[in-house]
Amino acid sequence: MLLDRERRLLTAYVDGELSSRQRRYVVRLLHRSAEARQLLQQLKADARALRQLPRPSLPIDFTEPVLRTIAERNLSAGQCRIVKAASVTVWIGPLVSWAAAAAVLLALGVASYFYFAASLEQPAQTEIAQQQSGPPPLTPQSQELGPPIIKEDETQTASRERPAPKNDPSAPAEPPKVVQHRRNQPKSSPAEKPSPPKEETVLAERSEMFSLERVPDLLPVVVKVSDLVHPPSRKKLIDELRKDDAFHLELPCLNGSKAFDRVQNAARTLHIGLLIDKQAQERIKLRWRANYGLYIENITPEELTQFVQQIGMEDRKSAAGKKNAETQIDYLVLTRLTAGQRKELATLLGMDPPTASKTTEPLGADPHHPLSDTTARQVGRALAGQGGALRPESGKPEGQPPQPIALVLTYNPIRPSPGSEEIKQFLEGRRPIRTGALRVLLVLRSS
Amino acid sequence: MSADDQRLIAECLQGNTAAFGVLVRRYQERLYHSVYRLVENAEDAQDVVQEAFLNAYQSLDGFKGDSQFFTWLYRIAVNTAISFKRKHRTLARMETQNNGEYIREPLDSSAASRPEYALEQAEQQTRVRQALARLSPEHRAVLVLKDIEGQKYETMAEILQVPIGTIRSRLHRARLELRELLEKSEQEK
Numbered sequence: 001m002l003l004d005r006e007r008r009l010l011t012a013y014v015d016g017e018l019s020s021r022q023r024r025y026v027v028r029l030l031h032r033s034a035e036a037r038q039l040l041q042q043l044k045a046d047a048r049a050l051r052q053l054p055r056p057s058l059p060i061d062f063t064e065p066v067l068r069t070i071a072e073r074n075l076s077a078g079q080c081r082i083v084k085a086a087s088v089t090v091w092i093g094p095l096v097s098w099a100a101a102a103a104v105l106l107a108l109g110v111a112s113y114f115y116f117a118a119s120l121e122q123p124a125q126t127e128i129a130q131q132q133s134g135p136p137p138l139t140p141q142s143q144e145l146g147p148p149i150i151k152e153d154e155t156q157t158a159s160r161e162r163p164a165p166k167n168d169p170s171a172p173a174e175p176p177k178v179v180q181h182r183r184n185q186p187k188s189s190p191a192e193k194p195s196p197p198k199e200e201t202v203l204a205e206r207s208e209m210f211s212l213e214r215v216p217d218l219l220p221v222v223v224k225v226s227d228l229v230h231p232p233s234r235k236k237l238i239d240e241l242r243k244d245d246a247f248h249l250e251l252p253c254l255n256g257s258k259a260f261d262r263v264q265n266a267a268r269t270l271h272i273g274l275l276i277d278k279q280a281q282e283r284i285k286l287r288w289r290a291n292y293g294l295y296i297e298n299i300t301p302e303e304l305t306q307f308v309q310q311i312g313m314e315d316r317k318s319a320a321g322k323k324n325a326e327t328q329i330d331y332l333v334l335t336r337l338t339a340g341q342r343k344e345l346a347t348l349l350g351m352d353p354p355t356a357s358k359t360t361e362p363l364g365a366d367p368h369h370p371l372s373d374t375t376a377r378q379v380g381r382a383l384a385g386q387g388g389a390l391r392p393e394s395g396k397p398e399g400q401p402p403q404p405i406a407l408v409l410t411y412n413p414i415r416p417s418p419g420s421e422e423i424k425q426f427l428e429g430r431r432p433i434r435t436g437a438l439r440v441l442l443v444l445r446s447s
Numbered sequence: 448m449s450a451d452d453q454r455l456i457a458e459c460l461q462g463n464t465a466a467f468g469v470l471v472r473r474y475q476e477r478l479y480h481s482v483y484r485l486v487e488n489a490e491d492a493q494d495v496v497q498e499a500f501l502n503a504y505q506s507l508d509g510f511k512g513d514s515q516f517f518t519w520l521y522r523i524a525v526n527t528a529i530s531f532k533r534k535h536r537t538l539a540r541m542e543t544q545n546n547g548e549y550i551r552e553p554l555d556s557s558a559a560s561r562p563e564y565a566l567e568q569a570e571q572q573t574r575v576r577q578a579l580a581r582l583s584p585e586h587r588a589v590l591v592l593k594d595i596e597g598q599k600y601e602t603m604a605e606i607l608q609v610p611i612g613t614i615r616s617r618l619h620r621a622r623l624e625l626r627e628l629l630e631k632s633e634q635e636k
Contacts, residue, residue: 017600
């Protein structure tokens with residue numbers, strides 16, 4: 001089997017771009033390796049075939065149309081400096097998009113600034129007023145106001161019915177204490193001395209206005225694979241994986257094919273089935289520095305963590321036995337599956353996996369099977385387990401959870417052929433997603 | 448750069464459009480040949496070549512004479528072709544598969560002495576063209592520049608405006624990918 005470095009030397013040999021030292025190495029290689037001789041012969045034949053492609057005859061004389069266009073468009077020599085003609089065309093589109101995106105972000109930023117500036121102005125003043133006034137004295141007026149805590153719906157009603165202080169032209173001139181007090185004292189006269197604001201009132205209203213929502217955390221989590229032997233690192237990864245149900249895992253490696261050996265060994269140890277697409281098989285066989293994508297379903301966070309840990313162990317095991325051998329995989333980069341990645345996955349598989357898996361839920365219909373099958377299965381279930389999970393047959397141990405199966409595909413730049421046999425087989429054999437199980441796209445990316 | 452090219456460029460910059468006509472006539476055939484291999488379609492190749500000449504004309508003052516005029520012109524044409532292929536990739540694939548344009552080209556006359564040999568040659572050429580057409584524009588460009596145009600790594604790097612290491616790496620991948628595609632097509636034969 002030829003090393004990747006040797007293949008590189010052979011292709012450069014065809015180009016005649018080797019140093020004398022490299023050429024001597026290739027000559028020795030050709031002397032001892034029949035595979036190298038065969039590959040070189042084929043590469044040379046390919047280059048020859050390209051050279052021998054017939055030259056197309058010139059269909060027209062470009063002189064006249066070019067000069068005519070110059071005259072028609074009134075172009076002058078050197079009127080615009082286009083050294084990279086294509087790159088101008090290529091970058092115009094993205095530039096427009098970036099400019100539009102920047103404009104939207106700027107508008108959002110400015111709008112947010114004004115919104116928060118206006119909203120925060122009042123509570124800040126209230127706090128100052130509270131500090132200045134100290135503990136609120138218990139006045140007859142405040143007693144009339146009833147309990148200090150205002151119910152949420154009252155606050156909402158109040159804020160809906162009254163114009164916001166920002167819109168009231170007199171509001172900024174008034175002390176904050178008065179503003180706060182007036183909210184709960186609709187019929188008080190301006191001459192009356194206002195009672196100090198109720199802190200609870202402010203808080204109730206503030207929490208209503210600024211109820212923050214947690215947005216999905218899209219920042220990648222980077223984990224050193226070798227650290228996964230330690231329980232705290234494992235727990236950290238498991239916790240991350242529990243935050244969603246679909247993830248994108250990147251395993252940067254030196255050579256995707258070599259790294260795949262480690263993945264294969266780890267999968268064998270953990271009884272994870274691998275269904276390898278034909279194109280991927282060829283690349284693995286040729287030991288190419290290729291990229292691979294593994295799509296795995298029905299794997300729990302714990303199982304996935306164990307899988308990655310095992311990959312790391314296999315990697316170290318392989319490196320330990322060889323002289324000057326390096327580990328293939330150092331880090332794992334974890335991100336939640338974004339909409340774009342879902343789309344990419346759908347392109348790879350020829351269908352949207354999350355959508356497809358939902359169709360196999362008990363209440364849904366699986367388009368891959370006739371309805372009669374579904375009905376028969378439901379009846380069978382009802383008879384065996386009263387509509388719940390199937391009971392094991394008598395005398396047999398309880399069934400194991402479904403074994404995760406990973407579909408191995410070529411990844412960028414070569415994409416698998418849509419609808420390949422392996423993809424079909426994988427899609428046909430899919431099962432409903434277990435509760436808490438994940439969908440994962442694990443990418444082995446050659447450096 | 449040849450003195451004649453330099454003189455013609457200077458005349459163009461002084462407003463003599465006819466001088467550019469001489470440059471077009473001088474380089475159009477070589478340019479068309481390479482562009483045709485990049486876009487694999489006669490009509491598209493015509494459009495790209497014409498566009499490249501117009502772009503070159505408008506940016507003539509940007510040409511400093513550090514390289515050959517053809518290299519500079521070629522850079523504009525190759526970039527235009529790559530950009531064109533990126534935009535029309537899907538369409539081009541369909542055309543490649545659907546019409547028999549490849550077969551229409553005349554065969555090499557030297558191979559015409561033996562009918563079955565000519566047929567084999569035509570089939571081989573079709574396979575090579577189809578395989579070439581399936582490569583990415585970047586990979587196709589390096590193969591065309593190296594094998595069809597016979598350019599050196601340095602010139603290719605200058606034309607494509609990437610480091611020599613990138614050229615080496617792209618060529619390596621392009622050759623292996625082409626080999627794989629040809630093997631596949633031979634198996635399907």
